[in-house]
Amino acid sequence: MKIKQLLFSLFTLFLVMVSLQAQELPSSLYPKREFRGAWIQAVNGQFRGKPVEELKQTLTGQLDTLRLAGINAIIFQVRPEADALYASSLEPWSRYLTGEQGRAPSPDWDPMTFMIEECHKRGMEFHAWINPYRAKTSLGYTSAPNHVCTLHPEWLVTYGNQLYFDPALPESRRHICMVVSDIVSRYDIDAIHMDDYFYPYPIKGVDFPDEASFARYGGGFDNKADWRRSNVNVLIKKIHETVRGLKPWVKFGISPFGIYRNQHSDPLGSRTNGLQNYDDLYADVLLWAREGWIDYTIPQIYWHAGHPAADYPTLVEWWAKHAENRPLFIGQSVMNTVQNADPENPAIHQFPLKMRLQRSYQTIGGSCQWPASDVVENKGEYRDLLMSTYHKYPALPPVFDFMDHEAPGKVGKMKPLWMQDGYVLFWTAPKYKDEMNRAVQYVVYRFDAKEKVNLEDPSHIVAITRNTFYKLPYKDGKTKYRYVVTALDRLHNESRSVSKKVKL
Numbered sequence: 001m002k003i004k005q006l007l008f009s010l011f012t013l014f015l016v017m018v019s020l021q022a023q024e025l026p027s028s029l030y031p032k033r034e035f036r037g038a039w040i041q042a043v044n045g046q047f048r049g050k051p052v053e054e055l056k057q058t059l060t061g062q063l064d065t066l067r068l069a070g071i072n073a074i075i076f077q078v079r080p081e082a083d084a085l086y087a088s089s090l091e092p093w094s095r096y097l098t099g100e101q102g103r104a105p106s107p108d109w110d111p112m113t114f115m116i117e118e119c120h121k122r123g124m125e126f127h128a129w130i131n132p133y134r135a136k137t138s139l140g141y142t143s144a145p146n147h148v149c150t151l152h153p154e155w156l157v158t159y160g161n162q163l164y165f166d167p168a169l170p171e172s173r174r175h176i177c178m179v180v181s182d183i184v185s186r187y188d189i190d191a192i193h194m195d196d197y198f199y200p201y202p203i204k205g206v207d208f209p210d211e212a213s214f215a216r217y218g219g220g221f222d223n224k225a226d227w228r229r230s231n232v233n234v235l236i237k238k239i240h241e242t243v244r245g246l247k248p249w250v251k252f253g254i255s256p257f258g259i260y261r262n263q264h265s266d267p268l269g270s271r272t273n274g275l276q277n278y279d280d281l282y283a284d285v286l287l288w289a290r291e292g293w294i295d296y297t298i299p300q301i302y303w304h305a306g307h308p309a310a311d312y313p314t315l316v317e318w319w320a321k322h323a324e325n326r327p328l329f330i331g332q333s334v335m336n337t338v339q340n341a342d343p344e345n346p347a348i349h350q351f352p353l354k355m356r357l358q359r360s361y362q363t364i365g366g367s368c369q370w371p372a373s374d375v376v377e378n379k380g381e382y383r384d385l386l387m388s389t390y391h392k393y394p395a396l397p398p399v400f401d402f403m404d405h406e407a408p409g410k411v412g413k414m415k416p417l418w419m420q421d422g423y424v425l426f427w428t429a430p431k432y433k434d435e436m437n438r439a440v441q442y443v444v445y446r447f448d449a450k451e452k453v454n455l456e457d458p459s460h461i462v463a464i465t466r467n468t469f470y471k472l473p474y475k476d477g478k479t480k481y482r483y484v485v486t487a488l489d490r491l492h493n494e495s496r497s498v499s500k501k502v503k504l
Contacts (some may be wrong), residue, residue, distance in 0.1 A: 002354060002485050004138065009402055019057045020492065022362055025477065026277070029047055029389075030457075030458055030459065031359070031458070032456050033264070033365070033396050033398050033399070034072075034366040034396075034398070035073050035126070035296075035366025035367070035398055036072045036075070036366055036391060037070070037071065037072075037075055037298070037329065037366070037367070037368035037369065038071045038369040038370075039075045039255075039369070039372055040075070040076045040077065040371070040373075041371055042078075042097070042370070043077065043080050043137065043308060044074050044466075045096065046058075047085075047097050047111075048095070048099050049094055049098065049099035052107055052109055052221075054104070054194055055111075056114065057271045059111075059114070060186060061376075062372060062373070062376050063118055063119065064122075065375075065376045065383070066124075066375060066376065067122045067123070069281065069375055069383045069386040070387065070394065070395065071375070071392075072123065072124055072125075072395060072396070072397055073124060073127060073190075073368075074115070074124050074125070074126055074372070074458070075111070075126065075129045075255075075368065076127065076129055077129045077131075078112050078130060079091070079094075079128075079129075079131060080131055080135050080137065081094070081131065081135055082135040082147060082165070083096075083101060083111060083137070085388070086112035086113070086183065087098050087110045088179075090175075091146070091147070091148070092146050092147050092204065092330075093105070093144075095179065095465070097111065100146065100397075101141070101142070101143055101147060102143075102147070102200050103364050109492060111189055112128065112183075116188055116224065116281060117227075120188075121466070123394075123441065123466075124340045125190040125191065125397060126188075126190050126191075127189070127281065128183050128189045128191070128192055129186065129194070130132040130193070130194060131194070131196070132165070132167045132194055132197070133164045133172070133176075133197065133199070134162065134163075134164060134165075134201075135148055135149055135165055135197065136149055136162055136165040137162055137205055138161055138174055139158070139161050139162070139163065140161070141302065142471075144358035148165075148175065149163055150378075152171070152175075155171050155172050155175070156175060156500070157209050159208055159209065160206070164200060166210060166212075166213055167198070167199065167228065167235065167282075168210055168213035168214070168227075170215075173235050173238055174232060176235065176239070177235075177239060177242050180192055180239050181344070184242070184247055185247075185471070189293035189437060189493060190490070191253055191295075192239065192243055192252045193252075193253050193255065194254050194408075195253055195254075195256075195257060196257040196300060197234070197254045198281045200281075200345060201275070201280070201281070202280055204248040208228075210228075213485075214227060217318065218500075224382055225279070225282065229278070229282045229283075232282050232283055232284070233287065233293075235295050236254075237291070239252060239293075239295040240252050240292075240294065241261075248403065248404075248436065249403065249489075249491055251294055251296060252293075252294055252295050253293040253296040253297065253298065254283075254296075254298070255299070255300055255331055256277050256299055257283075257313055258287045258302060258303065258310060258331070259274045259275065259276050259277065259282060260277050260278060260286060260318075260319075260322070261276045261278045261309060262274065262276070263341065264463035265278075265279055267353065269318075271310060272311070272315065273308075273309045273395070274310045276478070281338065286296060286322055286324055286388075289325070289326040290324045290325075292326075295327070295400060295444075296326060296327040296328070296329065297326060297327070297328050297329070297499060298328075298368050299319050299324070299332075299457035300331035300370050301315045301319070301330055301331055301332070302331065302336050302351055302370065303315070303333075304339075305342075305353055305354075306340075306343050309316075311335065311358075312350075312354065312357075316330060316357050316361070316364070317361070318362055319364075319486040320361035321331075324449065325344055325402075326466075327365050327398055327400060328363055328364050328365060329364065329365055329367055330354075330364060330366075330367045330368070331370060332354065332370065333370050334369055335374055337349060337350050337351050337354055337380070338350075338351065338379055338381075338382055339380070345409065349380055350380060352385075355390050360387075367397075371384060373439075389408075392459075393404075393461060394444055395458060396488070396494070397441070397492050399493055400491050403491055403495075404436050404439060404489070404491045406491065406493060407487075407493040407495045408430050408439040408487045408493065408495045409432065409437075409439070410430055410441065410486070410487060410496045410498050411427040411428060411429065411439075411485050411486070411487050411494060411495070411496065412427065412430065413427060414485060414498050414500050415500070416500065422472070423474040423502075424470070425471075425472055425483055425485075425500065426468065427442070427468055427498065430469060436490065436491075437489070439495070440489060440490055441465065441466055441487070441488040441492075442463075442465055442466075442468065442486065442487055443461060443464055443485070443488060444462050444463040444464075444465065444470045444480070444483060444485055445460040445484040447459055447460045447481065447482045447483075448481060449479075449481060449501060451482070455484065455486070469487075470483075470485075472502060472504055473504060474504050475504055477504065480502070480503050480504075481499050481501070481502055481504055482500065483500050483502060484497045485498055485503055486498075
């Protein structure tokens with residue numbers, strides 16, 4: 001009798017656990033809100049000298065593949081070295097686009113305009129990625145007549161084989177902010193993005209050549225390190241003010257090197273032993289987040305679990321505890337992930353381990369893949385895993401409620417109509433008072449006729465679109481479904497829902 005009772009209790013417990021796991025799946029394995037980014041870089045030469053139509057096909061092919069892999073944000077490099085992969089009156093066309101700095105593409109086109117339109121068409125955010133201080137990645141090529149090293153060599157310093165804006169100079173900050181202002185004001189971007197290049201990565205035994213600037217501007221500072229950090233702080237604050245003043249819905253995000261400080265430098269640092277943002281690159285990322293000068297952080301945690309100097313789980317936990325009330329996403333290296341075995345299961349690589357860790361912390365709201373091309377090429381079946389498991393269902397980007405928390409109005413006049421090319425569900429855009437509340441996208445959900453409507457379950461999302469219509473998959477008109485439509489504003493606040501039953 002006791003054995004039967006024990007077995008019954010165990011069976012009951014098993015059912016409860018299964019039920020709990022089932023309830024947890026949509027919010028953990030299949031979150032409705034998650035940043036799913038990918039970096040598309042120019043400096044690897046993938047665009048250089050390609051005919052315009054071929055390059056357009058390359059880019060749209062990448063975007064199509066990334067969209068199928070569940071990516072909802074593209075971080076696209078538009079300013080590698082004080083140049084432009086867009087039409088600019090301030091800086092020359094990039095050699096990474098046309099092969100020669102200053103040479104315009106022919107036939108005429110604007111890659112940033114093109115990419116914004118193509119990303120938005122696919123329900124993806126577009127983040128314009130700029131490198132702030134780097135002016136020349138190599139001294140061995142001829143600069144354009146309108147490049148900063150030709151017009152204002154006095155703003156620049158040589159370090160190694162590269163040229164950099166001197167971060168101490170007001171002229172440097174003014175120019176960089178002008179570039180940001182130009183991009184934000186003329187292009188419909190979703191964010192300005194910077195990666196890990198502030199003061200350059202140190203060359204062993206060679207100090208950054210800013211003695212003259214320190215003598216001129218370093219008054220009030222006891223040491224050069226604090227002064228350098230202050231120089232970068234001033235720029236970050238000014239960029240934030242520039243972006244907010246022009247378009248309060250445009251985000252400003254940073255993707256810093258993966259180690260803020262080591263514990264041997266600061267008791268609050270991570271249990272790591274590598275180069276440090278704070279001490280070596282003079283980037284006080286936590287201060288920027290704490291002061292509200294940046295809107296998101298994507299630390300580049302490009303190491304593996306078990307790395308002797310920079311253990312992946314150690315760093316993920318550290319950043320999760322130091323999000324500083326700003327959205328935090330994890331920068332993932334595709335190749336590092338697939339080239340290293342899971343310590344607990346050597347038969348597989350570390351992607352499942354990393355995703356499990358990422359989603360176990362409430363303060364982590366997603367990840368970004370480096371580089372996008374490795375996802376496209378499906379290195380180590382990475383893309384397959386995204387599609388089949390981790391990005392199986394669509395996800396909306398997180399809401400940045402500190403920027404805006406007011407949802408747009410709900411859609412109106414929802415009605416299915418027969419058209420020449422099929423059965424189409426139409427609705428009208430909600431009215432709005434200002435740009436912050438304008439609906440720019442719509443989410444279409446589908447449920448069985450008698451099924452409970454649960455908008456937190458992303459498995460019911462059938463479209464995220466900028467259109468005010470959705471083509472219905474009509475079969476024979478015998479099965480009834482409920483379609484639900486909501487509106488999203490620029491910061492992904494979601495409106496109240498409107499539903500319609502249709503027979504398909």
